[in-house]
Amino acid sequence: MTTALDLSAGNANAPRVDAAVTPARLPGLIGLSREGIAEQLATIGVPDRQLRMRSNQLWRWMYGRGASDFAQMTDIAKELRATLGESFDIARPEIVAEQVSVDGTRKWLIRLPARDGQAPADVETVYIPEHDRGTLCISSQVGCTLTCTFCHTGTQKLVRNLTAGEILAQILIARDRLGDWPGGIRPTDAPVPDAERAISNVVLMGMGEPLYNFDHVKQAMLIASDGEGMSLSKRRITLSTSGVVPMIERAGAEIGVMLAISLHAVRDELRDVLVPINRKYPLEQLLEACRTYPGVSNARRITFEYVMLKGVNDSLEDARELVRLLKGIPAKINLIPFNPWPGTDYECSDWDTIEAFADVVNRAGYASPVRTPRGRDIMAACGQLKSASERVPAWKLREAAGEPRANA
Numbered sequence: 001m002t003t004a005l006d007l008s009a010g011n012a013n014a015p016r017v018d019a020a021v022t023p024a025r026l027p028g029l030i031g032l033s034r035e036g037i038a039e040q041l042a043t044i045g046v047p048d049r050q051l052r053m054r055s056n057q058l059w060r061w062m063y064g065r066g067a068s069d070f071a072q073m074t075d076i077a078k079e080l081r082a083t084l085g086e087s088f089d090i091a092r093p094e095i096v097a098e099q100v101s102v103d104g105t106r107k108w109l110i111r112l113p114a115r116d117g118q119a120p121a122d123v124e125t126v127y128i129p130e131h132d133r134g135t136l137c138i139s140s141q142v143g144c145t146l147t148c149t150f151c152h153t154g155t156q157k158l159v160r161n162l163t164a165g166e167i168l169a170q171i172l173i174a175r176d177r178l179g180d181w182p183g184g185i186r187p188t189d190a191p192v193p194d195a196e197r198a199i200s201n202v203v204l205m206g207m208g209e210p211l212y213n214f215d216h217v218k219q220a221m222l223i224a225s226d227g228e229g230m231s232l233s234k235r236r237i238t239l240s241t242s243g244v245v246p247m248i249e250r251a252g253a254e255i256g257v258m259l260a261i262s263l264h265a266v267r268d269e270l271r272d273v274l275v276p277i278n279r280k281y282p283l284e285q286l287l288e289a290c291r292t293y294p295g296v297s298n299a300r301r302i303t304f305e306y307v308m309l310k311g312v313n314d315s316l317e318d319a320r321e322l323v324r325l326l327k328g329i330p331a332k333i334n335l336i337p338f339n340p341w342p343g344t345d346y347e348c349s350d351w352d353t354i355e356a357f358a359d360v361v362n363r364a365g366y367a368s369p370v371r372t373p374r375g376r377d378i379m380a381a382c383g384q385l386k387s388a389s390e391r392v393p394a395w396k397l398r399e400a401a402g403e404p405r406a407n408a
């Protein structure tokens with residue numbers, strides 16, 4: 001049975017243009033570098049000689065202990081806490097719906113407030129508990145500019161990129177809800193039984209193409225892996241890309257997390273259709289970028305994701321070609337049973353076909369390649385995410401804000 005907890009007053013999915021014109025929020029500190037925090041502190045008169053110490057102190061509270069209110073920072077003088085609270089925002093965005101799957105997977109719909117003249121937008125984040133790990137699947141964009149034909153997110157036009165703070169907020173919110181702040185501030189209503197594991201891994205496999213929002217993703221992942229904050233190991237963070245070849249090298253050199261490639265086809269003609277970015281960066285270029293990915297080794301393999309589509313890419317010939325193509329690249333192969341969504345024409349390959357395909361892959365030396373679908377009943381599985389947010393044209397926002405039309 002699926003339980004849905006609707007935390008909002010109205011329709012959780014409705015885009016709300018009105019919220020775009022609510023008064024500007026206080027400047028946010030989540031997502032800033034330590035230097036960025038220090039710069040902000042200088043604006044409220046924190047003396048120069050204290051800036052470093054104070055920004056480190058805030059960093060540890062926000063990212064190490066999960067503070068979402070300056071009042072919780074008990075080793076900061078009361079007056080300064082009050083000034084911080086009047087000047088800056090470290091509150092979480094609102095969770096408007098939470099769903100729990102029969103298999104324990106949780107999906108949150110998070111409402112990101114309006115910013116920089118852009119409308120508010122809703123984004124989805126998924127938590128997948130397993131016996132040996134807990135994986136949080138986060139989004140990097142609302143919608144996607146790409147249109148992979150088997151992906152539900154691909155049917156939602158890009159609404160906007162997420163900021164570094166909004167990417168991080170998904171991890172912070174999940175940790176709050178799961179009571180996952182070791183030694184920190186634990187909410188009393190943490191809903192997860194002790195037997196369930198908290199977040200040990202983060203995957204950028206939610207909505208959007210992370211390498212099309214490079215700077216914000218980079219900043220967020222560097223903060224998430226910072227040893228004085230959330231301390232997530234870079235080896236436990238995986239960035240999945242559809243194949244934005246020119247950014248792959250930079251991802252390795254500047255972010256240094258694990259890489260996953262949405263391969264899905266072993267021939268350009270088919271990949272052109274399934275993953276249309278292939279027309280720009282065909283297989284040969286993509287695989288070359290993988291061969292030279294900074295830091296790639298047998299201990300740090302690249303994951304190749306391959307969605308199993310009935311009668312489309314699931315023949316034994318495809319399996320053999322897959323193995324041949326990846327020769328020489330330190331690789332893991334992840335076969336993903338296709339997760340259906342309303343309106344799709346694709347079907348998931350039959351189980352026998354998946355097993356036969358996996359067998360070829362196994363015999364080539366790749367262990368346990370099939371990914372168990374999780375959270376399908378709440379539309380939380382790979383490729384099922386989509387929110388109702390739509391891009392609001394700039395003129396509508398201006399009009400809502402009471403500004404005249406340019407041509408009026």
Ligand code: SAH
Nearest residue numbers: 151205208240241242262305338339382383
């Ligand atoms: N945009 C990035 C990351 C998000 S998608 C990317 O494309 O890599 C995470 C994974 O789910 C990708 O491998 C994607 O191709 C796959 N996926 C998309 N739709 C799917 C579906 N309906 N069923 C199974 N996997 C899907």
Ligand code: SF4
Nearest residue numbers: 144148151154208242
């Ligand atoms: Fe975008 Fe990834 Fe979906 Fe392709 S698979 S449409 S890149 S989210």
